[in-house]
Amino acid sequence: KAENADIVLATDPDADRVGVAVKTADGSFELLNGNQTASLLFFYVLNRWKENGLLKGKEYIVKTIVTTDLLSEIAQSFGVEVYNVLTGFKYIADIIGKNEGKKRFIVGGEESYGYLAGPYVRDKDAVVSSMLICEMAAYYRSIGSSIKQRLEEIYQQYGRYYNKVDAFSFPGLSGMDKMKGIMVSLRQNPPTEFAGKKVVETIDYAEPEKTGLPKANVLIYKL
Numbered sequence: 207k208a209e210n211a212d213i214v215l216a217t218d219p220d221a222d223r224v225g226v227a228v229k230t231a232d233g234s235f236e237l238l239n240g241n242q243t244a245s246l247l248f249f250y251v252l253n254r255w256k257e258n259g260l261l262k263g264k265e266y267i268v269k270t271i272v273t274t275d276l277l278s279e280i281a282q283s284f285g286v287e288v289y290n291v292l293t294g295f296k297y298i299a300d301i302i303g304k305n306e307g308k309k310r311f312i313v314g315g316e317e318s319y320g321y322l323a324g325p326y327v328r329d330k331d332a333v334v335s336s337m338l339i340c341e342m343a344a345y346y347r348s349i350g351s352s353i354k355q356r357l358e359e360i361y362q363q364y365g366r367y368y369n370k371v372d373a374f375s376f377p378g379l380s381g382m383d384k385m386k387g388i389m390v391s392l393r394q395n396p397p398t399e400f401a402g403k404k405v406v407e408t409i410d411y412a413e414p415e416k417t418g419l420p421k422a423n424v425l426i427y428k429l
Contacts, residue, residue, distance in 0.1 A: 212229055212343050213226060213227065213339065213343045213353065214227040215336050215339060218332070221331075221332040222320060222331065222332050223318065223319040223320050223332055224243075224335050225238075226238045226243050228343075228353045239317070240318055240319040241276070241367070241369045243319065243321070244315040244321060245274065245360055245367075246342065246353060246356060247313065247323070247342070248267060248281065248315065249356070250356075251323060252286060256284060261286065262310075264308070264309045264310055265287070265310045265312050266286060266289060266301075266311060267311075268301050268302070268311070268314035268315075269289070269291075269315060269316070270292065270294070270315075270316040270317070271292060271411070271424070272316070273316050278290075280360070283363075283364070287309070292419055292422050292424075295314075295320060298316075301314075303328075321335040322334075389423055389425070397427065399429075404429065405427050406428055408425065408428075409428075411425070411426075
């Protein structure tokens, strides 16, 4: 506030994750979650690639399965392919390696504040991400806009996405057994609704033959 800053950035000590706070219209600061920052970054980078004539039809982005589907909507609107992978940047790096010489990687990310632009580092990279966030803030300011305003425009264009994470702790050996029991129960007695909303699709990542991804103890319900 003393510096009248537009944005505040903070990385963790090894500079692979970056958090962002942006100034709002009333002068207060709003902390962006990882999905919001990813959506802003993906939209900005894809727009710049488009403006510079770099989208040739062989480009792609990568996101993890627990990261907002808004990224898929954004990429598809630019005609860019989307890869969904399990949580962890090793899976994003694996896709980059497999596509080397065939397709061009633009940007990748996950909701836990990790982003990657360009195929060089092949891991979460808060150094390049911080530079891009600053570039994005400067660009939007130069055209009389702001990061906060652009986020609202993205929601208006693609629909408003709300993301919430709940964490449950099960300490000790008994906790591990309890977690396993919960997952077994969910598979043996599949829920048919949540809060009155019917389950229309269940994706079980323990079935790699159906998901095309390595086996993982993850269940996704679409309502």
